[in-house]
Ligand code: FES
């Protein structure tokens with residue numbers, strides 16, 4: 007059913023009128039015109055759609071809009087006001103991206119990891135990031151960038 | 159591989175024009191001898207094959223912009239190609255702007271990404287363009303200052319006159335330079351004077367990527383745009399019989415539902431016109447979610463399709479067999495067919511006699527499954543048909559090919575097709591096949607609206623254009639001294655053979671036989687990173703490991719012995735590879751990995767080396783197996799791809815190739831039951847993930863003065879062999895059938 011929802015995204019209130027089952031991913035991409043959050047699989051298996059819900063990394067393709075009222079949502083567009091989050095900076099320093107399509111999701115996962123665990127071991131990184139697929143194979147660089155961001 | 163092995167077309171041209179508001183624009187276009195229909199070899203094409211186009215723009219206030227000619231799909235051409243121009247133009251890399259050039263049939267032809275050929279074929283033309291633009295600026299300055307051009311120098315976007323101490327930006331002469339003729343016979347820098355080329359430079363789109371900017375076709379939108387998806391047969395070998403869309407049309411947000419025929423039955427198909435299903439049902443609506451939901455309400459009736467004949471260019475028609483195929487059936491058919499005599503591709507000496515007289519024959523059979531490309535950005539295209547014109551935003555590796563097809567299918571002139579090339583979320587060969595652009599155009603035309611066509615991940619995985627499934631049987635004959643006397647390779651697949659008959663070890667063995675066979679199918683197949691090589695390397699390099707073991711030789715030393723033979727006294731006339739370069743990468747990987755050193759004695763390591771797409775790559779992999787799980791400790795790669803333009807991007811790509819190869823060797827497979835793929839999404843298609851990637855990857859390039867030869871594909875095929883050989887060391891078991899993971 008189509009309903010009205012008031013969402014808090016990147017510290018701004020956004021009112022939308024959509025099907026109550028529409029996943030946050032499509033609300034962001036198709037309704038709010040925020041394409042930074044990517045569609046990769048739609049079944050929670052690739053991590054391309056990762057956003058933060060109250061500071062925790064979640065798969066936005068699995069979150070119906072009706073479940074989000076009053077919660078803090080952060081997308082790649084709002085990760086840092088000036089786009090200079092330590093993880094984003096480290097990503098540029100290490101020159102991580104190849105095609106780049108998976109990288110917003112990787113960055114959102116990495117930022118949540120460091121928030122919860124500022125000094126992760128290699129294994130911590132591997133385990134936490136395991137839900138994020140990179141088809142181009144930038145995994146070793148991603149790990150390096152997370153370690154770099156953690157060291158700052 | 160000669161030192162200056164570049165086919166520099168005589169018909170190349172540079173065209174200068176002025177910019178509105180003043181300034182300079184140099185258009186670069188290179189007409190090459192293209193034979194698009196020539197053969198499936200095209201993805202491993204020669205340098206003469208493609209055309210490049212690009213621009214250099216300099217405004218009066220000295221803003222320098224370079225347009226990258228080739229489509230970008232993560233191989234980093236948007237950085238490396240403009241670097242070629244910037245080097246000779248002598249501008250500050252940090253301050254210039256790079257943009258993707260659009261595809262424009264009126265201006266250019268044959269922009270193509272594939273076959274690891276972008277840099278190889280751009281090497282001279284883009285540098286010539288940069289040097290010509292610089293020369294014209296210099297000439298304009300010499301006229302303005304009334305001093306001889308020989309007294310002028312340049313540095314990072316400035317013209318300088320030492321005697322008078324003048325130093326003025328290029329921009330000041332940009333408008334005047336447009337009045338000058340394009341110089342002829344321009345001299346290029348020698349490799350030793352490069353200032354920018356060979357230095358590590360970061361991805362020019364890196365910042366946009368980390369900020370989640372709209373770069374991909376998936377992200378594109380404009381006002382009035384509708385979303386479209388297509389419902390297609392649930393299995394290969396099936397087609398649409400009828401459908402009822404009454405309920406689906408009532409779903410919220412749905413605008414229209416109608417069938418489309420991708421190609422007309424009378425249309426002659428070119429080599430990149432492959433599509434999985436010809437008739438599909440288009441569902442058009444306002445948002446992706448609504449369209450996905452409406453698809454579920456469609457009542458479509460599918461039927462088994464009869465044998466069909468596909469009309470090809472140059473009378474190359476193909477029969478598409480009827481039937482619901484299965485992986486099990488393919489495997490049985492391949493096993494049976496592999497036992498029959500094949501088509502002889504190459505024969506040296508007297509292999510029959512050598513095998514008959516052998517004291518021992520080692521015979522092994524290798525197999526590999528279909529692979530899906532799994533490009534990270536699912537297939538998508540924006541199209542807007544208006545009258546006899548169409549405008550696209552599309553992820554496409556070879557826009558020129560599909561533009562011809564679109565012109566035919568829509569019955570419009572090719573010049574009326576505008577294609578804006580979006581950054582691609584991966585390609586790996588999949589986006590050489592642009593049927594989705596035809597689909598998007600047909601849907602836009604019928605819906606009379608701008609439309610973005612999106613494939614669900616499930617559509618991409620289960621209705622793809624796959625890497626074929628292959629089989630290769632090798633036999634080696636030995637005399638009483640365990641010396642190798644003959645070699646036999648017999649390869650085939652569904653629907654093509656993987657064999658490259660003139661590659662190593664052909665040329666190194668007196669008695670050699672290569673045979674091919676194939677089995678037709680209705681499963682659609684196409685190019686996949688390192689076509690054919692990606693299996694050949696795996697099988698051949700595992701077999702050579704076993705041969706070396708039987709002979710009691712070190713695997714690297716054994717390969718070097720064979721290559722030495724091919725170098726000093728080659729067998730046969732046509733050997734695709736250059737033995738010295740092959741030896742070079744093996745020697746480098748031996749040194750860098752510390753191969754054979756006592757400190758590595760306990761490591762479970764495997765080696766592999768392969769030549770494809772004009773380049774050479776060798777890899778050593780160190781791994782452990784615990785509880786049937788593989789942990790890859792290190793990959794050491796040695797690569798000879800000629801001059802390396804951008805070591806940063808090159809390393810990244812070689813690392814990615816190793817990870818991609820390890821993933822596919824251990825886990826990659828697409829299996830089919832009754833025409834349906836058993837894998838449909840990333841929950842069932844096993845991709846390599848973070849923890850499974852190597853803990854460390856070292857990439858070493860052979861220092862070379864040879865013009866660039868290509869890098870996107872060459873480091874991918876050999877890693878499969880290295881994985882198999884290291885797994886043998888770790889488990890004592892040889893692995894013949896990919897993927898290896900489930901068999902450990
Ligand atoms: S799109 Fe959400 S996890 Fe893949």
Ligand code: FES
Pocket residue numbers: 103104105106107108109139140141142143144232534583584
């Ligand atoms: S950079 Fe291409 S999928 Fe990760």
